[in-house]
Amino acid sequence: xxxxxxxxxxxxxxxxxxxxxxxxxxxxxxxxxxxxxxxxxxxxxxxxxxxxxxxxxxxxxxxxxxxxxxxxxxxxxxxxxxxxxxxxxxxxxxxxxxxxxxxxxxxxxxxxxxxxxxxxxxxxxxxxxxxxxxxxxxxxxxxxxxxxxxxxxxxxxxxxxxxxxxxxxxxxxxxxxxxxxxxxxxxxxxxxxxxxxxxxxxxxxxxxxxxxxxxxxxxxxxxxxxxxxxxxxxxxxxxxxxxxxxxxxxxxxxxxxxxxxxxxxxxxxxxxxxxxxxxxxxxxxxxxxxxxxxxxxxxxxxxxxxxxxxxxxxxxxxxxxxxxxxxxxxxxxxxxxxxxxxxxxxxxxxxxxxxxxxxxxxxxxxxxxxxxxxxxxxxxxxxxxxxxxxxxxxxxxxxxxxxxxxxxxxxxxxxxxxxxxxxxxxxxxxxxxxxxxxxxxxxxxxxxxxxxxxxxxxx
Ligand code: FAD
Numbered sequence: 001x002x003x004x005x006x007x008x009x010x011x012x013x014x015x016x017x018x019x020x021x022x023x024x025x026x027x028x029x030x031x032x033x034x035x036x037x038x039x040x041x042x043x044x045x046x047x048x049x050x051x052x053x054x055x056x057x058x059x060x061x062x063x064x065x066x067x068x069x070x071x072x073x074x075x076x077x078x079x080x081x082x083x084x085x086x087x088x089x090x091x092x093x094x095x096x097x098x099x100x101x102x103x104x105x106x107x108x109x110x111x112x113x114x115x116x117x118x119x120x121x122x123x124x125x126x127x128x129x130x131x132x133x134x135x136x137x138x139x140x141x142x143x144x145x146x147x148x149x150x151x152x153x154x155x156x157x158x159x160x161x162x163x164x165x166x167x168x169x170x171x172x173x174x175x176x177x178x179x180x181x182x183x184x185x186x187x188x189x190x191x192x193x194x195x196x197x198x199x200x201x202x203x204x205x206x207x208x209x210x211x212x213x214x215x216x217x218x219x220x221x222x223x224x225x226x227x228x229x230x231x232x233x234x235x236x237x238x239x240x241x242x243x244x245x246x247x248x249x250x251x252x253x254x255x256x257x258x259x260x261x262x263x264x265x266x267x268x269x270x271x272x273x274x275x276x277x278x279x280x281x282x283x284x285x286x287x288x289x290x291x292x293x294x295x296x297x298x299x300x301x302x303x304x305x306x307x308x309x310x311x312x313x314x315x316x317x318x319x320x321x322x323x324x325x326x327x328x329x330x331x332x333x334x335x336x337x338x339x340x341x342x343x344x345x346x347x348x349x350x351x352x353x354x355x356x357x358x359x360x361x362x363x364x365x366x367x368x369x370x371x372x373x374x375x376x377x378x379x380x381x382x383x384x385x386x387x388x389x390x391x392x393x394x395x396x397x398x399x400x401x402x403x404x405x406x407x408x409x410x411x412x413x414x415x416x417x418x419x420x421x422x423x424x425x426x427x428x429x430x431x432x433x434x435x436x437x438x439x440x441x442x443x444x445x446x447x448x449x450x451x452x453x454x455x456x457x458x459x
Contacts, residue, residue, distance in 0.1 A: 012362025012377030019381030216283030268303025
């Protein structure tokens with residue numbers, strides 16, 4: 001019989017299951033895909049990546065998510081282990097072959113002798129308080145369970161937009177027109193250049209070597225393209241989607257276009273540091289594509305999340321120089337995101353205050369992104385394992401990336417204005433005293449390493 005019931009086999013549920021199983025705890029992992037799909041997932045593999053294939057920066061010295069990677073590796077994360085095995089070139093970022101990655105997670109987690117993977121949709125929070133539960137059903141939590149969560153928490157889950165960028169078949173890109181280059185031909189500095197292009201979820205371009213395919217535009221083409229975005233037919237909003245705020249880093253491309261003619265040229269279509277080999281100069285504007293799978297056959301359009309209608313996307317994106325004959329493996333789209341008001345509802349170890357046998361993990365807690373979701377899954381699994389062993393796992397110190405993220409979710413954030421958050425140095429206790437700005441990131445990460453080592457020794 002299961003000692004812990006995990007609902008949802010995404011990034012968080014898979015990691016939580018792994019941590020528990022490794023601690024010798026029997027897990028029932030309920031995953032509905034295989035029986036019922038979600039609007040964004042395409043497979044029934046565990047830990048499927050629904051949009052970008054990037055885990056963002058892997059720089060543990062200068063970047064908060066890179067630091068989180070390192071901390072998760074140190075704690076035996078299955079998500080990080082599988083990502084490392086299936087990584088594809090992406091400069092200083094960690095990007096993965098999505099199919100290889102998810103297949104590896106499935107094999108490891110479902111193949112663990114302590115894990116029973118059950119393909120089932122769970123429609124209500126389990127009432128039996130004798131079995132601890134971890135809810136990790138993510139941004140696309142099935143409706144009935146969401147209702148049940150709403151009933152238990154006394155608050156409605158929030159819904160807002162997320163966005164998918166289109167993916168293009170590499171062999172349909174005209175390389176007579178496009179060229180391989182990263183901005184400034186930069187090496188793996190891990191630094192985010194000011195104003196570097198942002199793709200879905202605020203991921204920055206890694207600025208490395210020749211990792212990007214660039215499609216150049218002249219002024220006339222750019223102006224026509226921006227007008228096309230503004231005029232293009234969009235998908236209709238549903239009633240519940242209205243008045244929903246966008247993330248700055250995940251804003252549909254046409255919404256950026258509406259903000260002003262120059263907005264895209266200063267955002268995802270920024271040409272600086274990109275030399276068109278046909279002219280030896282920076283073009284007026286550029287569209288960048290980044291490798292999306294290990295084979296290098298699929299490339300995603302960086303920052304091109306959109307709510308344009310599919311036919312409109314195909315028509316308009318084929319006006320981009322070099323993409324005249326592009327075939328799209330996936331077109332852009334919009335999805336909802338479900339999350340609870342964690343600072344108000346959860347205690348310091350992610351338990352629902354009103355029903356302490358239930359923990360939440362992953363994006364439904366209001367963290368943001370693959371890595372963060374897996375990190376919160378890791379913590380939920382470890383907290384539950386410690387509890388079953390009769391102890392209490394103290395939360396990781398707030399100076400660590402894990403602790404900073406957890407602290408934000410379980411109390412650091414304002415409950416009234418709680419919004420999903422990526423890990424960032426703004427969540428860490430500030431470095432006091434006078435420091436050079438250039439040194440500050442490394443001071444955060446050095447302090448974090450020390451704090452994590454101390455915590456690991458103590459536990
Ligand atoms: P998920 O990975 O979604 O896993 C939840 C699982 O629970 C799913 O497998 C689902 O099938 C299952 N489930 C749901 N309800 C039930 C039920 N009632 N019973 C049983 N099983 C159930 N993050 C990034 O870092 N980069 C991106 O580019 C990015 N793009 C995104 C684009 C879209 C459209 C969306 C929706 C999200 C995106 N995210 C992105 C966020 C990303 O989905 C999450 O960060 C991550 O997948 C969350 O992990 P999770 O484990 O919390 O949820």
